[in-house]
Amino acid sequence: MAKKALVVDHVSMKFNLSEEKVDNIKEYVIRLLTGKLKYNEFWALRDVSFTLQRGDRLGILGLNGAGKSTLLKIIAGVFKPTEGTVKRYGKIVPLLELGAGFEKQYTGRENIYLYGSVLGYSREFIDSKYEEIVKFSGLRKFIDVPVKNYSSGMRAKLGFSIATAADPEILILDEVFSVGDVKFRRKSMRKIRRMMADGTTVLFVSHSTKQVQKICNKAMILEHGKVTAFGEVAEVIALYEEKNGTEDIDGGKGKMKKAAREDVTTGTSEETVTTEEETKKK
Amino acid sequence: MKAMIKSFKLFWSRRHLLAELVRKGIRLKYRRSYLGIIWSLLEPVLTTIVLTIVFGTLLGRKDRSFPLYILCGRLLYSYFSQATKAAAKSIRTNSGMIKKVYVPKYLYPLSSVLYNYIIFLISLLVLFPLGIYGKVSLSFRMAGIVIPLLVLLCMTYGVGLILATVNVFFRDMEYIWDVVLMIIMYTCAIFYDPEKLLKSGYDWILNYNPLYGVIANFRNLMFGDPFEWDRLLYSILFSVAVLLIGNIIFYKKQDKFILHI
Numbered sequence A: 001m002a003k004k005a006l007v008v009d010h011v012s013m014k015f016n017l018s019e020e021k022v023d024n025i026k027e028y029v030i031r032l033l034t035g036k037l038k039y040n041e042f043w044a045l046r047d048v049s050f051t052l053q054r055g056d057r058l059g060i061l062g063l064n065g066a067g068k069s070t071l072l073k074i075i076a077g078v079f080k081p082t083e084g085t086v087k088r089y090g091k092i093v094p095l096l097e098l099g100a101g102f103e104k105q106y107t108g109r110e111n112i113y114l115y116g117s118v119l120g121y122s123r124e125f126i127d128s129k130y131e132e133i134v135k136f137s138g139l140r141k142f143i144d145v146p147v148k149n150y151s152s153g154m155r156a157k158l159g160f161s162i163a164t165a166a167d168p169e170i171l172i173l174d175e176v177f178s179v180g181d182v183k184f185r186r187k188s189m190r191k192i193r194r195m196m197a198d199g200t201t202v203l204f205v206s207h208s209t210k211q212v213q214k215i216c217n218k219a220m221i222l223e224h225g226k227v228t229a230f231g232e233v234a235e236v237i238a239l240y241e242e243k244n245g246t247e248d249i250d251g252g253k254g255k256m257k258k259a260a261r262e263d264v265t266t267g268t269s270e271e272t273v274t275t276e277e278e279t280k281k282k
Numbered sequence B: 001m002k003a004m005i006k007s008f009k010l011f012w013s014r015r016h017l018l019a020e021l022v023r024k025g026i027r028l029k030y031r032r033s034y035l036g037i038i039w040s041l042l043e044p045v046l047t048t049i050v051l052t053i054v055f056g057t058l059l060g061r062k063d064r065s066f067p068l069y070i071l072c073g074r075l076l077y078s079y080f081s082q083a084t085k086a087a088a089k090s091i092r093t094n095s096g097m098i099k100k101v102y103v104p105k106y107l108y109p110l111s112s113v114l115y116n117y118i119i120f121l122i123s124l125l126v127l128f129p130l131g132i133y134g135k136v137s138l139s140f141r142m143a144g145i146v147i148p149l150l151v152l153l154c155m156t157y158g159v160g161l162i163l164a165t166v167n168v169f170f171r172d173m174e175y176i177w178d179v180v181l182m183i184i185m186y187t188c189a190i191f192y193d194p195e196k197l198l199k200s201g202y203d204w205i206l207n208y209n210p211l212y213g214v215i216a217n218f219r220n221l222m223f224g225d226p227f228e229w230d231r232l233l234y235s236i237l238f239s240v241a242v243l244l245i246g247n248i249i250f251y252k253k254q255d256k257f258i259l260h261i
Helices: A017-021 A025-034 A066-075 A108-118 A123-137 A152-163 A182-196 A209-215 A231-247 A252-265 A270-281 B001-014 B015-029 B036-059 B065-094 B107-133 B140-169 B174-187 B196-199 B203-207 B210-222 B229-257
Strands: A004-016 A041-053 A057-061 A083-088 A092-095 A170-174 A201-205 A216-224 A228-231
Touching: A004 A066, A004 A152, A004 A201, A025 A083, A041 A066, A041 A083, A041 A201, A041 A228, A057 A066, A057 A209, A057 A231, A066 A083, A066 A092, A066 A170, A066 A201, A092 A152, A092 A201, A108 A123, A108 A152, A108 B015, A123 A152, A123 B015, A152 A182, A152 A201, A170 A182, A182 A201, A182 A209, A201 A209, A201 B036, A209 A231, A228 A231, B015 B107, B036 B065, B036 B107, B065 B107, B065 B174, B065 B210, B107 B140, B140 B174, B140 B210, B140 B229, B210 B229
Parallel strands: A057 A201, A057 A216, A092 A170, A170 A201
Antiparallel strands: A004 A041, A004 A083, A216 A228
């Protein structure tokens, strides 16, 4: 029953920090002459290894800059790791920064075909799914409007609808639930749950331990590019909350929470909800 | 051999995306213009009229086939120039997509070269009315234009791959290439008779210009003359060389693109 879906094997990723800025000859020559061409090495990921079986839902926890997005991009194939390999079994669909890859001059309809083909679907297949995509996105009225006139929420909706039209074996979710309105978020949550029930493997990044707990069966903690914990979701989350509970001790905490509580109307900020519960426990 | 079959299979699995990218290039090129794709016919006709008036008067060429002569060179050159420019920018203009999903990156320069090629093939239709105007009689040799047209495609893709790679790391390449293209234009004998130049001792300018080899052969065939084999062979060798070099440096550097766009 247990089939491998994803094997990440000793993956490390190195960035040369100053390298990204040199993009013209003048600057290059100046740097070459002044000897500043030596790059600052930065290891975003160090020796990350794990294996997921089909149907596993992995939550990736970590502070900003821990390497979560880098890891997802390596798994999606956007980055090539400096060291190590990633083996993917089946079709992989990344939901990273939804709708950012759209052609802005294209209409919604044209983007469905373009984005669909980027994800590897044939024209005939998109034809057959077209109705479903438009219906799910709820953008029928605007489907022949150029995407440059869409709001970011509309783009995200369309992006989500296209990406989840087929049933990928592996789904990568990077904070996708922070976009779109409440209604759409609920709808997309239902869709992802259904896909998970069908055995889709999910990688999920979130700052909200509550969301991770709800969705995932496994979790891992990334700290400065290293995996510090990997295992059953409850244990890892307990560890994570314990760590971050003790880590940020500051006086203004209570005040901040009060302000945050007033903001919470429809549960938009799930993170504050968790911390609230923490305080209640205490 | 196995590797070739495998890479072809990979390519074949991405044919829908390639088709979609080519379609996108054509659509966006003429989007929001009233005449749309008709411009691909109108533009060469208009520039040919201007060039005929200017250079016809300057060089004293009054024969009715001169517009066709200009158009042949002009069409091929402008394809080469537009396609290589588009290929040079292709990685950067598609950076949004490249940063999000894995796509074989050579599809971007390839689609730039191909969509321009399709527009170029459509614009070749203009040769018919100008041929009739110039009273050029139909000849079986005209069928041979397929060969220079294929050489042109390969050469353009090879050069496009090199430019696309270099341009990711040095964006100045776009501007340098504009200047190089201008030099190429003046050394292709598009609107002057190459005979004078060939006899003047500066013949190396034409002899070493691989694009001139393509244009000269294309034009010969259109006027019912035979191939110039030595020029054609030189252009073919050049195309094979740039295709090889282009592929090698593109594949060597493509994993680094993401860090620079």
